[in-house]
Amino acid sequence: MTYDADALAQLEQDAAEILGRYPVKRSALLPLLHLVQSVDGYVSPDGIAFCANQVDLTSAEVSAVATFYTQYKRRPNGEYQVGVCTNTLCAIMGGDEIWRQVSERCGIGHDETTADGKITLERLECNAACDYAPVMMVNWEFFDNMTPDRALRVVDDILEGRDVVPTRGPAKVAPFKEVSRVLAGFEDGRADEDQGLGEPTVVGLKVAREQGWEDAK
């Protein structure tokens, strides 16, 4: 293993915390894989060996698990994972066209990374935000009701090093490694950040209030 002493000590400390959440060691494997992505930016050979060691599996067994899940990356990932939902509902509402333009602007296709390492592109399956279609996700934060122009602006901002702000979510999108650490179950203190009410989320509630139907309480 090639982690330096400090990195390894930190990893071991974090891994101990993760293992402490489960009654059976092996359950820690998915969060551990998110954890090594937060250090290496992908599931590296070192990361696999580290996980295997933590949960008493072989590297081959850990690889077999990691390759099953699309969020674990086999190659160094871009700093921003940009996904355009092209499942049916979003595709029809404009997602196909957004994908075409975003892919053209970045000059890459599905599961490819720009030469500067900024963006990895992905055609997403439904991300449970269909009421906000067409939807894009950047490092797993919501960019709702996209148009090609808005999507291109997000991409340009990333390519030119500016922060990007989701429509539902925190004040800005954190880089891939930071977000991977959250997915390993470590809070980053940003849960209270918010972009205000998303209209589709509260539309039914508003209708009920207008009609005086709240008495159902």
Add this chain to the structure above:
Amino acid sequence: MTDLTPVLSATWDAEQSWKLGTYENAGGYGALKKALGMPPADIIQAVKDSGLRGRGGAGFPTGMKWGFLPPDDGKPRYLVVNADESEPGTCKDIPTMLSAPHILVEGVAITSFAIGCNHAFIYLRGEVVHVYRRLLQAVREAYAAGHLGKNIHGSGYDLDVTVHAGAGAYICGEETALLDSLEGRRGQPRLKPPFPAVEGLYARPTVVNNVESISSVPAIIDRGVEWFTSLGTERSKGMGLFSLSGHVERPGQYEAPLGITLRELIDMAGGMRGGKELKFWTPGGSSTPLFTAEHLDTPLDYESVGAAGSMLGTRALQIFDETTCVVRAVTRWTEFYKHESCGKCTPCREGTFWLSQILERLEDGHGTDADIQQLLDTCESILGRAFCALGDGATSCITSSVKLFREEYEQHVSERRCPFDHAASALFEYETSQATEEAHA
């Protein structure tokens, strides 16, 4: 006219709706205190009497499921909340957890107490990081307030809750695949029986329930069985989130008693986009057979939707107007199933591959009339032969769409192209893009 009944969604527009204080000010965690004073068997009975049925798709009676657990043998038993929400069209659990995570945490505490569980898990899909932040915070706040942890509110009852993030795989929503995934394995379905109630997580008795099912429990305990059964229809009790997406003026979450109709919901949503005609819709996500305008007045409850040939599923109402090519829609869903097939059984793995090959060539005008029959034959060889419900679900949109819109498939063959203008179904003008295309030509 059916009234909307915001219960789960009642606090979503409050200031910092996700915080413990907001939830408690609205009466939150009152139901937990009440439940801790009840014999656990009475809680299970109340949920049985309420008629609550699983909100994750299959509609299995929730209280009955809890009742299937074998008697306590002093060893661990588990509650696992299915927060994997990935069925195309389904978008109700994510706003619930983002806006009001404590309703789920309270439901977890009450359910765990009822079934004698001391360690519960929430398995969240990994692709929603802000939802994970909110859940982690909610659980931390609940521990600090004594709603979780040791000796909850002096009852002597202990509960730990772990919120676990998945890593991208639709099949992990299937309850046994979810358990394998939570055990750190590839998420592939297990052979049933044994059912999770007998051998679930770590081969111990386990209840797996959807986010919305568990979030409905506090209101049942708080307001009572009679209140809950006063909502809904004869055999489909209570309220649920109806998620409208697609070609309506105001898509979004509409919480209503089961049995409301799509006509009523579209009306509340401001009508169809630009006054266009409704063409087809899914009553319960992409795995449920398509409906058309003929079903606008079908009560959206388990029995009526079933009798009309589909399934209530997750109440994911994806609505498409006359501009939409049904072959395009079905092809895309089929590509999804191909992508998400876990590969464990041949009918699904091979079948979804061939289905998408055939559909892709039909969609771009290279198909033949024989291909249409081939689609139906392939569906037949999957249906009932797949190892889990993903395989069956993959055939629903194909068989129903060929039945309803066969001439549209045939038109793709005879005209050797898709007869629809894809730009017409988008929410924005395609103009700029066409200009780019021309510039490139």
